[in-house]
Amino acid sequence: MKLTTMTMAAMTVGVFAFVTIPATSGKAETPLPMTAAAAAAPQDDDHADEAKDAHGDDDHAGEAKDAHGDDDHAGEAKDAHGDDDHAGEAKDAHGDDDHAGEAKDAHGDDDHAGEAKDAHGDDDHAGEAKDAHGDDDHAGEAEGAHGDEGGGDVVKLTPEVAKEAGILLEQAELGALGESLSLPAEIRFDADRMANVTPKVSGVIDRLLVGEGDTVAYGDTLALITSRELAGLKSQWIIAQTNEVLAAQALERLEGLWAQKITSEANVQTARAEHESAKTESEAAETELHAVGIDHAALEKIAAAQDGNNANAYLTAPLAGTIVRRAATLGETVTAGDSSAKVLFTIVDDSVVWADIAVYKQDISRVLVGAPVALKSGAGDVIAQSTVAFVLPVIDEVSRTATARVIIDNSDRSLTPGQFVIADLSVGNTSEVLRVPQSAVQLVEDSPSVFVPVEGGFAPRAVMVGTTAGGYVEIRSGLEEGDLFVSDGAFTLKAQLEKDAFGDGHGH
Structure with missing residues (x-):
């Protein structure tokens, strides 16, 4: 194998990764392996080891073969650099003026020769670069992450739901704030809505119908008392009623006889006196029954009552409310009276x-x-x-x-x-200022805010607050006189707003 002077010079400098042999037989030039070039290159003290590591290692020789001499990768090289689809990418990578110096560093420097190989000869990294910048899925995620969040500032409630939740609206007004x-x-x-229930007749508690904590309406029966005293009063009233009826009949008969001149006027006068007396006794007996809680409706049932039922006294609720105390015991004997009567029930509204x-x-x-x-x-x-x-x-x-x-x-x-x-x-006393109830002002994103009605629900509006007194807060800006705001239920809206924001923030 013969090497030309030009080839040897290139190997000596150590710039190129491959050297060529001039064709002597008309055949295509054959690339010289990197190992041969490394062996032919002079060994510089500073870079001898690096050159050896970069080009003279047997392991890397195999890699070089894989990278450039394998038929399988030949197609990949074509895809990486010769495909029309990636022509623009190649241009971006190596044709930009800003990166001209980088290209020089990648291919012209001994120290970075191996890095250049890694940067441009590895198919795996080419795919990663594509994934990093060319994936449509990630582009969509980026767009979603920074979208419009304005809809999250509205608590959407229908008027019916708002009413059930106790949301009340008021107009902002001026008022004194001292x-x-x-x-x-x-x-x-x-005290006007509280009642202590005591027995009106003496007797024995035969039945208890309510307990502490029960809610009662006006007139509900609380207990049943069996009372001999009441039985006696009812008997007296029945007798008085009977005597009144008999006296009325006698008077009517004598008045008829007197009209016929059959009896004297004195007899008629006596009959009238007896009738008046019977009537008075009947009214007195009725009054006694009213005094122990027997009303007119109950009086109508007394005469038709079965034997023994006239002794039943029904203790009823004098007002609607809640039983907060019950001191009655089944079978207990109770005594009526202003001072000696025991309080059996306490009812409060x-x-x-x-x-x-x-x-x-x-x-x-x-x-x-x-x-x-x-x-x-x-x-x-x-x-x-x-x-x-x-x-x-x-x-x-x-x-x-x-x-x-x-x-x-x-x-x-x-x-x-x-x-x-x-x-x-x-x-x-002080001058009037625009004020709202203290409970209407809530901290939303660390800013004092009031909720105002908007289309489809309620939204927080930031306000500047001033003096607080008497349960009211001065509003210096953010709300005008006459503006509608949520006076009751603002805390509920704030909680719902934070709940909605938490849910949106974890939507991915």
Whole structure:
């Protein structure tokens, strides 16, 4: 084998990976293996080892053969560099001015000769590059990840569902907002909506029909008492009724005889007196029965009652409410009377309750009737709002405080008598400002917001808040006078909004 001077010079420099032998017989030039070129190249001290590693290793010789001499990979090389579909890619990889220097580094430097092979001779990496930049599936994911999220700011509720959820709307209005005064308060039953049930006749409890916690309506039977006293009163009334009927018949007969001049007028007068007396006795007996709880409807049934039934006394509910105490025992003997009567049942209507606020002596003059009041739990949450109904002008000898009473609608039964709360009162006078209930303002994405009605539901609107007093918050911007906002149920909407946002965020 003879090498030309040009070929040897190229091998000495070590730039090219392959050298050629001039054709002497007219045949195509045959590529010289990399190992031969490496063997022919002078061994430079600095790069001798690198050259050996890059081109003189037997293992790599096989790889070079696989890369360029194998028929199987010949087609792949054609696909990588000779396919029209990838012509643009090749241009992008090697034809850009910005990468001209990189091409030089990849093919002209000894240190990077092996890297150039890895970068452009490996079919696997060519496929990875295609996957990294040419996959349509990932392009779609990128688009979805940054799409429009505006729809997530609306809590979609129909008017019917909003009504069932207790969502209430109000118009933003101007109102006084004075200094806030926080005082302790206790929830109590409304004394006008509370009843202690005692027996009206003495007897033995024969049946109990309700227990503690039961809800009753007006007139419902609570217990059945067997009473000899009641039996006697009913008997007296029946006798009086009979005597009245007989006296009326006698008077009618004598008046007929007197008209015929058969009897004297004196006899008629006597009959009239007896009738009046019988009538009076009947009315008195009826009054006695009314006094022990027997109404007119029950009186009509007394005469037709079976033997023994006239001794039954029915203890009924004087008002609608809840049984909060039952002190009656089956078979117990009870006594009627103003002072000796035992309270058998206690019924309360807690749909309306009182909040008695303890006002310190120095603050009494500042608490005015009609002042806004917000009741707060120990955690500071507003649980009810109302106004001061009146202030008792008496100072307790022990606590040295006066009582300011607030009447509260408790139809949702959120307040329990005996519960202690904090009353936030608005005291003093100030100029009117745009205000909303404190419970209407919720933190949405760390920004104070109120919910306003929009098409299809409700959306949060960021607001700037000011002073807080008496359960109200000053709105300095974000809401205008007359704007509709959610005054009750804002927390429910906030919770639903956060739930929807959490679900959207985990949609992938």
